[in-house]
Amino acid sequence: MGTVSRVLNQHPAVSEATRAAVQEAIASLNYTPNPSARRLSSGRTLTIAIIVPFFTRPSFVERLRGVVAVLNQSEYQLVIYNVETPQQRDLYLHDLPRRSRFDGLLILSLTPTDAEAERLQQSGVPVVLIDAFHPLLHGVGVDDVAGGALATGHLIALGHRDIGYISDLIDCPYRFIASRARLQGYCQALAAAQIPCDPRYQQEATQHGVREAREAARLLLDRPQPPTAVFAASDTQAFGVLQAARARGLDVPAQLSVIGYDDIEMAEFWHLTTVHQPLSESGAEGARLLLAAMAAPFDSPRQIRQPLTLIQRQTTAPRV
Amino acid sequence: MGTVSRVLNQHPAVSEATRAAVQEAIASLNYTPNPSARRLSSGRTLTIAIIVPFFTRPSFVERLRGVVAVLNQSEYQLVIYNVETPQQRDLYLHDLPRRSRFDGLLILSLTPTDAEAERLQQSGVPVVLIDAFHPLLHGVGVDDVAGGALATGHLIALGHRDIGYISDLIDCPYRFIASRARLQGYCQALAAAQIPCDPRYQQEATQHGVREAREAARLLLDRPQPPTAVFAASDTQAFGVLQAARARGLDVPAQLSVIGYDDIEMAEFWHLTTVHQPLSESGAEGARLLLAAMAAPFDSPRQIRQPLTLIQRQTTAPRV
């Protein structure tokens, strides 16, 4: 039994002869090791947990796909914790590490508080944030401030000066920070072009979603001097802006330029100009980073910044 | 230890007094049972596997969401096997039950061959199909033939007679059967209205996707006598039809009626008339059925048919 285990775990202290003999026996007996026993005796759960908010949203699913692709190749199982209420968010971020029933933890798009991050760090379970960062923890993602500036800069370069910003709640109970970071980039780009950053051009939707964004866009377009271009903090919300424009009979991009963010699959089909960020790849990279951290802990948090690209399609045009 | 285990597993043969005492001790010691040990000694893996094709597609994700919601409440972990190639499909359907490393198996939208079904049945692991049926296995889903007839009947009732059908491959390597079943319903409805079922009005796209459906729709609209209405086998494909119509300058619904299938979230935002089927609920129901079958095997396969509803929005109108 000891030798068999050594063969299975590729322990070096086995002679070639016995290794071959054991492997033949394994094959002929159609033997597969019992993972539960392995977990118990080795003390490893061979399980990785991931906390995902609203995993049905296209960008989150796409990231999750990258995670699944990498982990299916490894010996680890993935267990999904789906967050659909702020209570679940707090509960999972607080309790999951404590129960310590997995060897690694991925957290998608949720930014832990300092207290939560500390707790996570002290739990001893390696943690990687995807699409989020915290100084205490490993993280993979893009620079959303730069992304906001990239999108806004594109509109400015097209001659727009009255540029709206549509996002979901800047302070949301899930503590998503993308909307705030992109707003910050938006303001930076405006400032760089010496355009005043008028809060009346910034409209928050109460929730993420096409409908909510449409309502928010309507408010913007109702203003006495409506914007000639809108930067939506996500593609989904950009679709809402497109709808609002269509409902008002505005031609996009002739009368209104619209730019989104994320470059989800549907963006291409609706010819949406947007900021592309690696989605599936961010999940894959996060999973790889976690596996590496589990194998050999790094002494200090590793932060991976992924590149952003402007994708010009047909919803932005020079100001007339 | 014996008694503690009995308390944890709510075994009846424990007096109230000791039960309370044990629970207090558990609470004060901050004790949590080790799942690996539980799995090993009980012989149950406490794990359920699910085979999902392309889990990023909206309708599959939505179903998966229902599964996750139910299983997160149970003591079972969910492990996802994502199928993105026909090889993976065959591999998983063939090998997964044999490895018998989980207590139950869910299969989403993939219809097993007779040989596969038999193998699955004989593996001893309870299996539930979601959005698919096989006489040997439990299943949850809708009647896609009836759904095809429902959609087509709606167009016929609006006075249309030249009705196109757009779908992905009828014989696809993944053995999805929805396209075929809906086509069958389409033909039945036409026959019932004494309209000939002209194959030149039926166009298969080589793959699922907006772009492919758009190309297929273009072919249909290029015909000398183009259809006045199109039934797309999925909402995603209906979006492709809408794009093709828009590209050709056709007004929907005045000049072309379009109906989809599934009622995914985006359908509402694009005002798509469609056939609603329970998505998240099908996953939830499938998970519940599996849990029941695991607790007490049924003597014969249970097939649950879920209801379909026609959702009239703004992409269908009477023929002019």
Place this chain on the structure above:
DNA sequence: AGCATGCTTGGAACCGCTTCCATGCATGGT
């Protein structure tokens, strides 16, 4: 009052693997 019955409860075996330890054998040096 004594004995049988039934409900509780503690103890021990066991689930199947990993890992440590001691034994055995071959090798190399003297």
Place this chain on the structure above:
DNA sequence: ACCATGCATGGAAGCGGTTCCAAGCATGCT
């Protein structure tokens, strides 16, 4: 040829639960 060294191998002790079994106790019956 003998002894020391080192590597390969089999055996045994856990890992932390579940479950069976036997013993203990209180109750109810004769």
